[in-house]
Amino acid sequence: MENGNITTYFILLGLFNTTRTHQFLFVMVLTIAFTSLVANALVLLLIFRDRQLHTPMYLLLSQLCLMDLMLASTTVPKMAADYLTGTKSISSGGCGLQIFFLVTLGGGECFLLAAMSYDRYVAICHPLRYPNLMSWQFCLRMISGSWFLGAADGLMQAVVALSVPFCGVHEIDQFFCEAPMLMRLACTDTSVFEYVMYVCCVLMLLVPFSIILTSYSRILTAVLQMHSREAGKKAIATCSSHLAVVGLFYGAAIFIYMRPKSYRSADHDKVVSAFYAIFTPAFNPLIYSLRNSDVKGALRKWMGQCAALNRY
Numbered sequence: 001m002e003n004g005n006i007t008t009y010f011i012l013l014g015l016f017n018t019t020r021t022h023q024f025l026f027v028m029v030l031t032i033a034f035t036s037l038v039a040n041a042l043v044l045l046l047i048f049r050d051r052q053l054h055t056p057m058y059l060l061l062s063q064l065c066l067m068d069l070m071l072a073s074t075t076v077p078k079m080a081a082d083y084l085t086g087t088k089s090i091s092s093g094g095c096g097l098q099i100f101f102l103v104t105l106g107g108g109e110c111f112l113l114a115a116m117s118y119d120r121y122v123a124i125c126h127p128l129r130y131p132n133l134m135s136w137q138f139c140l141r142m143i144s145g146s147w148f149l150g151a152a153d154g155l156m157q158a159v160v161a162l163s164v165p166f167c168g169v170h171e172i173d174q175f176f177c178e179a180p181m182l183m184r185l186a187c188t189d190t191s192v193f194e195y196v197m198y199v200c201c202v203l204m205l206l207v208p209f210s211i212i213l214t215s216y217s218r219i220l221t222a223v224l225q226m227h228s229r230e231a232g233k234k235a236i237a238t239c240s241s242h243l244a245v246v247g248l249f250y251g252a253a254i255f256i257y258m259r260p261k262s263y264r265s266a267d268h269d270k271v272v273s274a275f276y277a278i279f280t281p282a283f284n285p286l287i288y289s290l291r292n293s294d295v296k297g298a299l300r301k302w303m304g305q306c307a308a309l310n311r312y
Contacts, residue, residue, distance in 0.1 A: 009089045010182075014082055015175040015270055026083055029278060033076040036282035040069040043285045043295065050298040056139040057123070060116045061288060063143050064245075067105045067112065068281035074101045075277045079175045092162055095177035100151075100158040102178065102277070107204045108150030109249060114208035114215075115142040116242055121215035124235045125222045153200055160193055174270060176277070205253055212246060241288050248283055252276035 015029070016022035047053045047062045075098070082088045090098075122133045161179040167187040174181050179197060183190045216239070223235050255272050289295050 009091050009170065010095050010177065011169070011171045012078075012082060012088050012090055012175055012177070013171055013173045014088060015079060015274060016083055026080075029274065030076070030080060032282050033072050033278050036072045036278065036285075037069060039282060039285035039289070040065040040072075042299075043289065044069070046295060046298040046302060049302060053294060053298055056134045056136065057116075057119050058294075059136075059139055060112065060119060060143065063112055063146070064109065064116070065285055067109050068284050070101065071105045071109075071277055072281045074098060074105070075176045082175070090177065095182075096158040096162045098177040099161055099179055099182075100154040102154070102176065103157050104147070104150040104154035106150070106253065106276075107153045108146045110204050110208040110253075111146035111149055112143070113242070113246055113249065114211040115139075115146060117212040117215040117246070118142075120239050120242060121219055124219050124238065149204070153204060156200070157197060160197075164188055164190060164193075174273065176273070178273075205250065209250060216243070241292060244287050245284050248280050249276075252280060 016026045043065045044062055047058045047065075078090065078094075078098070119134055119139075122130050126133060157179040161182045164183075164186040165188060166182075166185045170185060172181045172185070180194070183194055183197075219235065219239060226235070252272055252275050289299070
């Protein structure tokens, strides 16, 4: 066996090559990523400016936008720079930071989506007790807990992934660093760490997902018991945006992290990773904006204020 060493850099093979088709795909991905940054920043600005959006529901939404903004910023600039300059190397420190932020944001978003489902459950099933059950203090604790749990998992994966010795060519068949890919380059037996990492990923996905399922099963029960059809439609409309975001996020995450190794393909993983890290952050603010009258109202109000200022 070749002696391993603690490497100082890795080579990211990337998502695209130099063919004309891939150049078109690169421009399309870059456009979607830019849209993601602008859309999430815009929703954050609207929530910050409009007092009517200063509620627990929109505080949670602002954190989702912040996580999506950071998620796109963690992968896209490096991917674009590598493609345009042809320099595909990344330092071990930069690789560790990518792992930390990706796992932190992914894990944090899992628990944040669970917190948002609980918020919808309280709003629909216990509307009179909403101010007490969803107080600002409790909402801030849920947000802090989401960030903390994600960061703890991210720090663990980044530290362990970079502490093992690596052999041969340090090439990662991906456009960003992730711990499972690094484990394939290790010289030592990493089965224990891979098992622990798999368990952590499953828990980070399934624990919040069970909270989401429980919340929406109770919401569905409450909706079916409503005597007013209009009230039921309003309740479903309130939850539809969140359900769409949950479907996009968990569909990609489960496909990446919970498939058996025998069904995995590097090309499929890269495509789904791009969907998860680039496309989903762009879809989330659009889903909430297009189906949320409060957000659309805040946008119209802000655009009206900007138009009035331009007249003077």
